[in-house]
Amino acid sequence: MAFTNTRYEILRDLFKSQRLPLAFVDLDAFDFNIDVAAALAKKADKTLRLGTKSLRCLPLMERVLTHASLAFRGFLTFTAEETAFLAQSGHDDFLLAYPTVQPEDMNTLAWIVRQGKQLSVVVDSPEHITALHEAGKKHNLTFHICFEIDMAYRPLGNDTLHLGLRRSPIRTVEQALELVEFAKTVSHVKIDSIMGYEGHIAGTNDDIPGAGLKNNLLRGIKKASVRELSQRRRAIVGAVRSAGVELRFVNGGGSGSLSSTLQDESVTEGTIGSGLYASGLFHHFKEVKYKPSAFFALQVVRKPKDGMVTCAGGGYIASGAIEKSKLPLPVMPVGMKYVDLEGAGEVQTPLILPPNCPPLELGDPVFFQHAKAGELCERFNEIILIQGGHIIDRVKTYRGEGFAFL
Numbered sequence: 001m002a003f004t005n006t007r008y009e010i011l012r013d014l015f016k017s018q019r020l021p022l023a024f025v026d027l028d029a030f031d032f033n034i035d036v037a038a039a040l041a042k043k044a045d046k047t048l049r050l051g052t053k054s055l056r057c058l059p060l061m062e063r064v065l066t067h068a069s070l071a072f073r074g075f076l077t078f079t080a081e082e083t084a085f086l087a088q089s090g091h092d093d094f095l096l097a098y099p100t101v102q103p104e105d106m107n108t109l110a111w112i113v114r115q116g117k118q119l120s121v122v123v124d125s126p127e128h129i130t131a132l133h134e135a136g137k138k139h140n141l142t143f144h145i146c147f148e149i150d151m152a153y154r155p156l157g158n159d160t161l162h163l164g165l166r167r168s169p170i171r172t173v174e175q176a177l178e179l180v181e182f183a184k185t186v187s188h189v190k191i192d193s194i195m196g197y198e199g200h201i202a203g204t205n206d207d208i209p210g211a212g213l214k215n216n217l218l219r220g221i222k223k224a225s226v227r228e229l230s231q232r233r234r235a236i237v238g239a240v241r242s243a244g245v246e247l248r249f250v251n252g253g254g255s256g257s258l259s260s261t262l263q264d265e266s267v268t269e270g271t272i273g274s275g276l277y278a279s280g281l282f283h284h285f286k287e288v289k290y291k292p293s294a295f296f297a298l299q300v301v302r303k304p305k306d307g308m309v310t311c312a313g314g315g316y317i318a319s320g321a322i323e324k325s326k327l328p329l330p331v332m333p334v335g336m337k338y339v340d341l342e343g344a345g346e347v348q349t350p351l352i353l354p355p356n357c358p359p360l361e362l363g364d365p366v367f368f369q370h371a372k373a374g375e376l377c378e379r380f381n382e383i384i385l386i387q388g389g390h391i392i393d394r395v396k397t398y399r400g401e402g403f404a405f406l
């Protein structure tokens with residue numbers, strides 16, 4: 001269901017007796033998003049890995065795994081501690097996608113391996129590999145490692161124009177093979193996978209209503225970039241295999257690139273997280289369409305003047321470069337706008353009402369989406385689950401379980 005004032009009134013009545021602020025997930029939309037991703041995986045005959053940082057709620061992650069058990073395999077995790085939490089909760093098959101060299105993390109990772117769990121740790125440098133090798137030696141075990149390769153687009157062939165993330169320095173076959181050779185010199189690590197995440201494709205909206213020209217430009221750049229990165233990913237994967245490395249998987253993509261990533265023949269699995277909540281920055285992808293499923297509600301506490309309300313709380317700004325798109329998106333009632341000088345406030349958020357706004361009384365909710373997906377769960381201990389227009393359950397977020405992993 002799209003954002004409408006009728007839907008606003010239905011949700012307002014549904015949450016009438018609940019304490020605000022609250023966060024909720026609409027399971028009808030959430031399950032729809034799981035089905036969208038699972039269908040893409042089935043079409044490509046590949047599997048999906050759950051991007052945990054974008055969900056940060058174990059019961060919802062478990063719902064994905066049971067709802068589409070054939071499509072989903074494993075977790076793309078964000079810290080060693082978090083991975084241990086999931087292992088302790090009975091789960092398996094982890095790709096820790098962000099490197100670490102901290103001794104305490106190494107001990108945690110060793111503990112996970114000793115539990116008999118399948119774990120690959122992302123590396124991109126001799127330093128990362130050495131840290132894992134030393135820890136492997138100390139704990140008398142072998143760590144499986146995953147090479148992350150840089151998928152950014154450099155149309156000029158050099159660093160002057162770098163369209164994409166700044167993560168791994170490995171961009172070429174030669175650089176990848178150099179790291180393979182280095183890994184072969186140490187005994188307590190074994191390369192078992194490659195990850196090439198095209199964040200600039202997966203996270204850039206290119207079907208924004210009313211922005212035809214910009215959309216076309218972005219799609220043109222994306223198309224050229226996908227062509228270039230797919231060739232490069234294939235070449236690196238092929239060369240690493242030819243160097244005698246057996247690869248258990250090649251991981252790529254994210255919510256907004258799921259279709260194109262899974263079409264790359266060198267990729268064996270895609271990652272999805274944010275698309276399942278379809279938060280504010282995940283609405284307008286040309287290649288895949290998700291339904292917004294995760295929201296929060298603030299209480300109207302003041303009316304500073306006609307045509308304006310002020311809500312309690314709301315300053316849940318998303319991470320990343322500072323820009324307006326990182327503000328929470330007020331979605332219902334439809335058409336509410338921030339006051340430029342205040343934005344989303346620490347304890348109070350004023351909003352300008354549109355002319356046709358349904359009447360808002362003190363105590364009424366206003367519904368928002370966080371710009372990012374998992375970050376919503378760092379603000380709430382629990383998520384209310386609704387389905388078929390009813391509240392059916394309440395589940396704990398990572399924060400509600402007592403964790404602040406990062």
Ligand SMILES: Cc1ncc(COP(=O)(O)O)c(C=O)c1O
Nearest residue numbers: 051054197254255271272273274
């Ligand atoms: C390595 C990696 N893969 C995939 C993703 C995409 O996840 P999502 O589906 O939440 O966009 C991310 C997000 O930052 C990532 O870091």
